[in-house]
Amino acid sequence: MTVLVVGGGIGGLATALGLARAGHRVTVLEAAPAFEEIGAGIQVGPNGFRMLDTLGVGPVVRSRAVHVDELRLRCGVSGKLIAGLPIDDGFRSRFGTYAVVHRNDVLAPLLDACQSHDRIDLRVNSGVAAYTQDADGVTAVLRSGDLVHGEALVGADGLRSAVRRQLVGDGDPQVSGHTTFRAVIPAQDVPDSLKENVVTLWAGPRYHVVWYVIAGGRSVNLVATADNGATEAMAGKPVEHADVMRHFTPLCADAARVMELADEWRAWVLCDRMPITNWQDQRVVLLGDAAHPVLQYAAQGACQALEDAVCLSSVYDPRDVRGSFARYAALRSERAARVHHASRWMGREVYHADGEAALARDAMFASWTVADLHERLDWLYG
Template sequence: MASVLIAGGGIGGLAAAIGLARQGHRAVVLERREEFSELGAGIQIGPNGFAALDRLGVGQAVRDLAVYIDELRFMDGTTGERVASMPLTGGYRARFGNPYAVVQRVDLYGPLLAACHDDPLVELRGGSHVIGYEQDSGGVLALLADGSRLRGDALVGADGLHSSVRARLVGDGGPRISGHTIFRSVIPMERVPEDLRWNTVTLWAGPKWHFVHYPIGGGAYLNLAATRDDGAADVVTGRPAARETVLGAFPGLGATAGRLLELGEEWREWVLCDRDPVGDWTDGRVVLLGDAAHPMLQYAAQGACMALEDAVTLGELADCGPGEFPQRFEKYNAVRRARTARTQLVSREMGRRLYHPAGPDALARNRMLSAFSADELHDKVAWLHGARDFSETGL
């Protein structure tokens, strides 16, 4: 049995702990906050995400809390025109083997946390902020903010966008600020007019903005996420935003989308960040996972799924003794880097080409999307949603 330290107790860190424990390793999860909890609103889970959750043994627990969406709907946010719809029932589920669903973030995090609590090989340590590491031929030391050090046979950096482990391993500075501000709100579904209670993920695209909404919490709530390409240059994380600020940020928003946006309350804002893909996430006995390795914009709705795929791949390659971790980490890196890099870049490109065009570019986008059949739309996402070995790039 090896002892593996995991920096970060988010979705990726907990999933990694489960995957490593299933190979008989002791997994020690080091979380900077005192409590293991998850903030945030909605997460979309594609069939590849459910495939990963099944391999971690928590798929059914998440399914029991999910809302199964009928279609992904793309709307012109200024005219109200339905541009394209990708059905997610019938042929989609038959082709990809799993549903497409949305959950509250806690409804994904909770089953992962419960599985960690239930596994005697997983230890959860709150108030343990990893700020760096050292290593030698026999192991690795996690350096904590309180001055203490913990020794293990390996270290997984799952500490997110501002990863301290990445800072030591890659040394590429701060994340890339996208210039996009996202406003988020969650409202009770009972406040939503009956004619607007759609069982869809709906995206309204406009000039330098888009607006997404979908049901979460078993259908009890509506998740609202409105993004503005406003050139934001500073990192903002969860700052309260005035309602009038949000309503004024989306000029030209059509009547139906406007009715939904006006329902929002207690808005908060974030400035979206990602990083350029890098080829190497390993340093001997240390490796990165999830947002620490390949943070991406939300536009492909695959950030959580990619972290789950990482955890499954890493865990399944960890059927080894303590001395073999460097080689197994290199193999994990080689298997995952092309797929995650493509997802990072596709996510950026979706914002530029699909979600935010104006004028003639928006009309050209509408013509392009509206020409696709349902099967052709499924073909477009097959490399992402249909993956099962989690190395597929579709290239």
């Protein structure tokens, strides 16, 4: 018998690999014609790297990552430094690797490992419309009408999960009103004075801009987010440079210089969902963004999907599918909810603070030492 994994993103492929390494047969059903990630960079925290290590792909992802020296929070208006978290020996010995990676440099090693595993069957053009189940197994009903049978089904089909629609039925995800504009700049275009091996985040009134080097230092990933009251979800829509820039005022000179380097922008209107605990319907369970989509502000969506994958693989027992899935959901749902709340809090109180709230934020960070920051991050990275 086989476990069906719906969706071949980071969460789905990590789950397939984890289950196969634990001795189970897996079929991955991916809607798209190929396994690939859209967007460019991703920050992978120590908790994410530990999961990649557990899945056996940590070393290859590390070898393709940019190992930044510091995470820096600056004021988007004045440019002044608000706080810095060195990614140094002290950080690494306590938590492990923190690095920035091209999304495909996370997905491709997972995909390679899945392709070379004889217990994994990878199928593209296999969008799942629904599932049925009985006491013995579960059937994925593909959009084509084809049926695929298994002993269990994991819905790792992302923010607009068809599995979740059937399992939870809570409608569309919640539109945050925040628009993220992403661009990739050739590193050679960046002035030397701005070339630092750090993740820099400029926090301004109702906006923030993040940038860091990816792809072995060849490209710079730029993510600029505005709390602009957007009301409709959007994913990857091309936008004009001038339409991006008007959301980011007033903006300090360095941040403006970086943003002026970008000419091809794409926009996403961010969505999340309030945390739930009912991730399971008998032999069917949710994972990754399908279970707990978060705003990107804690840089944890993919890391949490990886944690889900390792957790599910380690508790899965084909003799007790329902019990295994219940254990997995119980182990994971509280932590995923905490990440959800932390992500919203960071957006509201740290990244987009304005006026008095920004002053309070600056005072809060000024009162914290690096050791204090480590303590505050321990629940997430430790």
